[in-house]
Amino acid sequence: MKILVAEDNDIFRLLMGTILFEAGHEVVAAPDGTQAWERLGSENVDMCIFDVDMPGMTGIEVLKRLRADNRFRGLPVIMLTVKALVEDQLSGYDTGADDYIPKPVSAELLLARVQALGRKAGKGAP
Ligand SMILES: [Mg+2]
Known part of the structure; x- marks a missing residue:
């Protein structure tokens, strides 16, 4: 799959990109929400x-925009939070997140969630 990873922490963004790339995915990386939104419009x-x-x-604001835009209908979105707070998770689901992963993320958990959600969305693997 072609996966957009938006994460402002350079090390964490690189780490997730590497994990996904090594599992056979194509990675589009963005260091903030504004660039993530731009990438959404230019990359499929x-x-x-x-x-x-x-x-x-x-991330929540990008997700809100995405869910309000017909171009991105049905696009699966996983949210990451270091806090793993209930309020964060609830606001994510209210906004239309498909899944949540607390940070720090293990490679196994990340790939398992990505593959499960991809299957559900009919995207196939990798
Ligand atoms: Mg951050």
């Missing part, structure tokens, strides 16, 4: 992984 991605806490446009 199969799935998104958004960090909740990013400067400028947060």
Whole structure:
């Protein structure tokens, strides 16, 4: 799959990109919400992984825009949060997140969630 990873932490973004790439996925990376939104418009991605806490446009704000835009109907979105707070998770689901992963993310968990959600969305693997 072609997966958009938006994460403002450089090390964490690189790590997730590497994990996904080594599992056979194509990775489009963005260091903040604004660039993630731009990439969404220019790249035809199969799935998104958004960090909740990013400067400028947060992951939740990108998700809200995405869900309000018919171009991205049915696009699977996984949210990441270091806090793993219930309020964060609830606001994510209210906004239309398909899944949530608490940080720090294990490679196995990340790939399992991505593959499960991809299957559900009929995207196939990888
Ligand atoms: Mg962050």
